[in-house]
Amino acid sequence: MICMTTEVLFKFAKKDINLSPEAYKKIISLDNPLDFSSSLIVKLKSQEFSKDDLISLDENVVDDFIVTLGLSTHELDNKKNQIASKNQSTLFSDDNRNDDDIVSVDEDITLNGTDNKGLTLNDSDDKGLNLNDSDDKVLNADTAEITTTSDVKVKNLDTENVANRIATEPIFNPSIDANSTTDDIENKDKVDANVLDSFEETQSKPISKIVQDKVPKVIDASKFKRNLNPPTVEYDFEILQDTSKKSYTSGEIGNLITYFKNRYEKLSNILSKRPELRAYQKIRDLDEKATDLTLIVMVSEIRNTKNGHRIVIFEDDTDEIAVLFHKDNHELFRASEKLIKDETVGILAERKGELAIANRIIQPGIPRVPKKDMNFSAVFTSDIHIGSLTFLEDAFVRFTKWLNGDFGSEEQKEIANDVKYMVVGGDIVDGIGVYPNQDAELAIKDISDQYDEAARLLGDIRSDIKIIITPGNHDASRVAEPQPAVPEKYAKHLYELNNTEFISNPGVVSLDGWNTLIYHGRGFDDIAIGVKGFSHEHNDVIMEELLNMRHLAPIYGERTPLASELEDYLVIDNVPDIFHTGHVHINTYRNYNGVHMINSGTFQTQTEFQKIHNIVPTCANVPVLHRGTYKQLNFLSK
Ligand SMILES: [Fe+2]
Numbered sequence: 001m002i003c004m005t006t007e008v009l010f011k012f013a014k015k016d017i018n019l020s021p022e023a024y025k026k027i028i029s030l031d032n033p034l035d036f037s038s039s040l041i042v043k044l045k046s047q048e049f050s051k052d053d054l055i056s057l058d059e060n061v062v063d064d065f066i067v068t069l070g071l072s073t074h075e076l077d078n079k080k081n082q083i084a085s086k087n088q089s090t091l092f093s094d095d096n097r098n099d100d101d102i103v104s105v106d107e108d109i110t111l112n113g114t115d116n117k118g119l120t121l122n123d124s125d126d127k128g129l130n131l132n133d134s135d136d137k138v139l140n141a142d143t144a145e146i147t148t149t150s151d152v153k154v155k156n157l158d159t160e161n162v163a164n165r166i167a168t169e170p171i172f173n174p175s176i177d178a179n180s181t182t183d184d185i186e187n188k189d190k191v192d193a194n195v196l197d198s199f200e201e202t203q204s205k206p207i208s209k210i211v212q213d214k215v216p217k218v219i220d221a222s223k224f225k226r227n228l229n230p231p232t233v234e235y236d237f238e239i240l241q242d243t244s245k246k247s248y249t250s251g252e253i254g255n256l257i258t259y260f261k262n263r264y265e266k267l268s269n270i271l272s273k274r275p276e277l278r279a280y281q282k283i284r285d286l287d288e289k290a291t292d293l294t295l296i297v298m299v300s301e302i303r304n305t306k307n308g309h310r311i312v313i314f315e316d317d318t319d320e321i322a323v324l325f326h327k328d329n330h331e332l333f334r335a336s337e338k339l340i341k342d343e344t345v346g347i348l349a350e351r352k353g354e355l356a357i358a359n360r361i362i363q364p365g366i367p368r369v370p371k372k373d374m375n376f377s378a379v380f381t382s383d384i385h386i387g388s389l390t391f392l393e394d395a396f397v398r399f400t401k402w403l404n405g406d407f408g409s410e411e412q413k414e415i416a417n418d419v420k421y422m423v424v425g426g427d428i429v430d431g432i433g434v435y436p437n438q439d440a441e442l443a444i445k446d447i448s449d450q451y452d453e454a455a456r457l458l459g460d461i462r463s464d465i466k467i468i469i470t471p472g473n474h475d476a477s478r479v480a481e482p483q484p485a486v487p488e489k490y491a492k493h494l495y496e497l498n499n500t501e502f503i504s505n506p507g508v509v510s511l512d513g514w515n516t517l518i519y520h521g522r523g524f525d526d527i528a529i530g531v532k533g534f535s536h537e538h539n540d541v542i543m544e545e546l547l548n549m550r551h552l553a554p555i556y557g558e559r560t561p562l563a564s565e566l567e568d569y570l571v572i573d574n575v576p577d578i579f580h581t582g583h584v585h586i587n588t589y590r591n592y593n594g595v596h597m598i599n600s601g602t603f604q605t606q607t608e609f610q611k612i613h614n615i616v617p618t619c620a621n622v623p624v625l626h627r628g629t630y631k632q633l634n635f636l637s638k
């Protein structure tokens, strides 16, 4: 049963109306939020309310309507105090309750440190394995990496965490531009402070740019060479997933529960089709005497013991369970090192006494994608960073000239002639206020001017190439994923081009029947930095892991801000033919089980951060899928 607050959101969602968090709070504080919502929707629709992906329904509209109807709101502070005074045991707490229950306390938190004190192995071989608090304190240095990630109890929703999460879901603030006051910029920095330590944001100081051109460029729109001629080519182009108009989160705990339930439901549907997991059991329904356990669970916490074993706390939508990964089961133990927090997996385990011993981890995985013909070519690019002083404009112009048949060898020109689609996987511009003091590193200091410059450069590309643009963390979209498409109000001239399509990040399109999943790749940061065996450099390994997990950014509450939508759009519902990513500025390509995994590199030079960490960006290398074969062209030199 859907809780009442979620019902309110659904009401607006069905009518394609986004609620701002403030408007949402006002509505649910009323005596009859559902009736009020219905009336307000009728009023809004009758006034031809204009939808805008990023502009949420303002609280002032709600206020005006409250006055019109002669209603009054409850004291919101009381509700906030209720939230502050209560905790919740798991994400999967019962959602079947009234509005006030949504923040109710479940006192039976079974997996805190105190409860674990009595948890010991009955097996005599493992006498030394004792999972009390003191054991946790004597972890070896070499296990600290994993232990650190498990310290953040994302799913045990204490108030502090909830507050943090809401703070990680800011909407892009267009008011902060070059003309903003210092206070504005400082406030923006504060909002994003907990995500600023991510890989890309810390790569702040360019090293190789000749910084003579610090004067913002003046864009003369009348000089654009725009592709305003209708293309003559026939496209079989379809947008299969665009979440731009499906963002309805209010940031409340109830949404987070719904979000994780939806994620679990989607992934357990995939996993339960595996023959080994068809008869999976819910944790709460486990018979006390049952020895063979078959579970579909989400990783909640990972700990190491002083004896070198690993304990993972898993949960499903009924309860939690601790499962031991024995250090002597080498293969399985190594597999457990790659478990990622909030990942959903199948677990086969054997119960000995009070503890379950793992026998196998089963990821959702992907079936082999059958080979198929491709009678066109597509180019994949991202991280262009137009507006930055470190943007390689000359190389980018050579690239657009090549697309037009004006650059390269005859063979290269032939490939260009075949190009029907160009995908831009985020960070098309450098943005503003993305990291502290970014202003000093911008050639263009206004977000709309950056998109105008993008329109000028992309407008030079012949009009029969369809250009699909998704946002990245530098673009004018909210920070939290899924990110809605770059809005027209900031990129008017780009929208005016006859051959551009704007979709969300992530997004899925069909390019003449080739299912293409586009994800900017911010979630790579959490995995590359936080999980053993992964790195930014070998991001193809991360891409393979994401496909196997069937989720683009499973870790909630760390570097990658995720919006707790009613549906988890980062689940990979369908296996793509092409999986295109960016963000790390390092090009990789690999065919995994028939899926072309492409990370497209960048048009930005190496930054100071990358130099310190010995990361070499792949500059001005453009991947092309040329009639099904991967090729790469470099535009760095003339
Ligand atoms: Fe980037």
Ligand SMILES: [Fe+2]
Binding pocket: 200, 426, 427, 472, 473, 474, 520, 582, 583, 584
């Ligand atoms: Fe990025």
